[in-house]
Amino acid sequence: MASPITTSTGLGSGLDINSIVTALVGADKEAAQTQITTQTTANTASISAIGTIKSAMAAYQTALTALGSTTTPAFTAYSATSSSSTLTATADNTAVAGTYSVTVQNLASGSKIASPAFSGGSSSAISSGTLKISQNGTDYNVTVGSGATLQTVRDSINSSLQSKGITANIITDTSGSRLVLTSSTTGAGSDLTMSGISELAVDGTTAFSSSSTAGGYITQGADAKLTIDGLSVTSASNTVSSAIGGITLNLGAGTLTGSSTSSTPTTITVASNTSGLQTSVQSFVTAYNTLLSAVSSLTSTTTDSDGNVVAGAMTYDNLPRSLQASLRSVLSTANSGSGSLTVLSQLGVTTGTNGQLSFDTTKFTTAMSDKGLGSQIQSMFSGTNGIVARMSAVLTPYTQTGGILDQRSTQLNKTKSQLSDQQDALDLHVTTFTATLTAKYNAMDTLVGQMKAQATSITSFFDSLTASQS
Numbered sequence: 001m002a003s004p005i006t007t008s009t010g011l012g013s014g015l016d017i018n019s020i021v022t023a024l025v026g027a028d029k030e031a032a033q034t035q036i037t038t039q040t041t042a043n044t045a046s047i048s049a050i051g052t053i054k055s056a057m058a059a060y061q062t063a064l065t066a067l068g069s070t071t072t073p074a075f076t077a078y079s080a081t082s083s084s085s086t087l088t089a090t091a092d093n094t095a096v097a098g099t100y101s102v103t104v105q106n107l108a109s110g111s112k113i114a115s116p117a118f119s120g121g122s123s124s125a126i127s128s129g130t131l132k133i134s135q136n137g138t139d140y141n142v143t144v145g146s147g148a149t150l151q152t153v154r155d156s157i158n159s160s161l162q163s164k165g166i167t168a169n170i171i172t173d174t175s176g177s178r179l180v181l182t183s184s185t186t187g188a189g190s191d192l193t194m195s196g197i198s199e200l201a202v203d204g205t206t207a208f209s210s211s212s213t214a215g216g217y218i219t220q221g222a223d224a225k226l227t228i229d230g231l232s233v234t235s236a237s238n239t240v241s242s243a244i245g246g247i248t249l250n251l252g253a254g255t256l257t258g259s260s261t262s263s264t265p266t267t268i269t270v271a272s273n274t275s276g277l278q279t280s281v282q283s284f285v286t287a288y289n290t291l292l293s294a295v296s297s298l299t300s301t302t303t304d305s306d307g308n309v310v311a312g313a314m315t316y317d318n319l320p321r322s323l324q325a326s327l328r329s330v331l332s333t334a335n336s337g338s339g340s341l342t343v344l345s346q347l348g349v350t351t352g353t354n355g356q357l358s359f360d361t362t363k364f365t366t367a368m369s370d371k372g373l374g375s376q377i378q379s380m381f382s383g384t385n386g387i388v389a390r391m392s393a394v395l396t397p398y399t400q401t402g403g404i405l406d407q408r409s410t411q412l413n414k415t416k417s418q419l420s421d422q423q424d425a426l427d428l429h430v431t432t433f434t435a436t437l438t439a440k441y442n443a444m445d446t447l448v449g450q451m452k453a454q455a456t457s458i459t460s461f462f463d464s465l466t467a468s469q470s
Contacts, residue, residue: 025437064388066283068386074381077273089270091247093246095245100267101230110184111192113191115200115202121172122149128144131196134194135183142161165184180218187221204217281349295324319404323398327394332351335380335387340371347373348361
């Protein structure tokens with residue numbers, strides 16, 4: 001027959017010591033553990049919620065940056081299209097509808113010069129001194145120390161002049177290795193020269209020849225030449241912004257160089273940018289609604305499978321509500337400096353009861369065609385005090401380094417660390433308390449066992465005495 005006494009049962013008392021200790025420790029631990037678990041769950045949810053808001057704001061700011069770009073404006077009233085892939089055009093709000101025939105004779109080019117040839121390659125010794133590189137009447141001095149080589153001179157030029165648009169490299173031809181300087185500055189009169197160190201000197205007037213060890217210019221700076229509707233135009237740059245009012249021509253990287261000519265005209269067409277403006281407004285509406293949905297999801301309540309109402313991670317937090325109110329205030333404030341266009345509703349953009357924006361494209365088209373508001377949209381959105389700028393101003397206190405969200409994250413992570421310390425302390429207390437109770441119950445069990453043994457001995461004595469008397 002198996003023994004009724006288990007390993008957790010006291011040999012002396014017969015009590016289930018492990019169960020008793022576990023129950024007592026559990027009762028002692030329960031309140032503190034419940035508090036730590038509840039606070040940890042809430043803190044973890046808050047940390048995740050702040051991360052969600054940060055990600056949503058970052059995405060919204062990226063969208064705002066694209067919409068507010070000055071290099072690729074999203075809200076121009078007119079769009080310019082080109083019949084050529086090598087000549088493109090962009091329009092601003094001062095453009096007018098029209099068609100232009102553009103013929104490019106040659107592109108603007110920059111200066112490139114080559115030094116005299118060196119037979120020793122990139123390690124050729126160069127005399128110390130000050131190398132003077134000149135362009136457009138400006139001198140740039142590069143110090144050449146003792147022990148310099150063609151390669152170290154190249155590196156010194158790149159280190160000091162790359163930001164000026166002047167770069168150097170070493171090219172080896174049949175005559176030897178040469179220091180070749182290239183300028184990103186284009187236009188006539190932008191030729192480079194080198195002086196100050198005789199073996200590197202290039203005067204910029206002598207044409208380079210690979211059959212000679214002498215230096216010279218490989219290309220000279222030249223203006224772009226083109227005609228617009230038969231009118232001759234020159235430009236120091238391949239970006240021509242002053243020839244046609246409101247239009248910037250980008251001559252690009254076509255096959256034309258130097259004195260090359262082309263008789264094929266490119267047609268530039270300027271027309272109202274209704275579809276482009278609609279796309280940009282829709283992009284703004286979508287980006288705003290995405291941010292608002294992300295924030296709203298953190299404050300909304302749900303119902304679980306048992307019918308209990310479950311609060312969102314930030315339902316009782318004022319931060320998301322404050323952010324939402326600030327964003328809505330930008331939309332509800334009348335815009336100044338946009339002529340007769342002052343509120344988004346004129347463009348078919350309205351706010352619903354849930355705070356989300358809706359876009360009525362039919363009303364937008366009417367505003368463009370019948371009311372002629374296209375030229376005012378850019379000022380409303382990306383002007384100095386436009387919607388994009390004011391939205392960005394609202395987000396900055398939240399998203400900047402050390403801002404509201406960073407401060408909240410720091411506090412939540414501090415709380416997380418404190419809760420972890422509390423859990424460690426509680427775990428240590430449980431271990432200590434378990435050991436203490438186990439020792440006390442084991443001591444009690446031992447005492448009970450001793451008392452039982454004494455009782456058995458006394459009983460046996462009296463039984464023996466009774467038997468002898470009988």
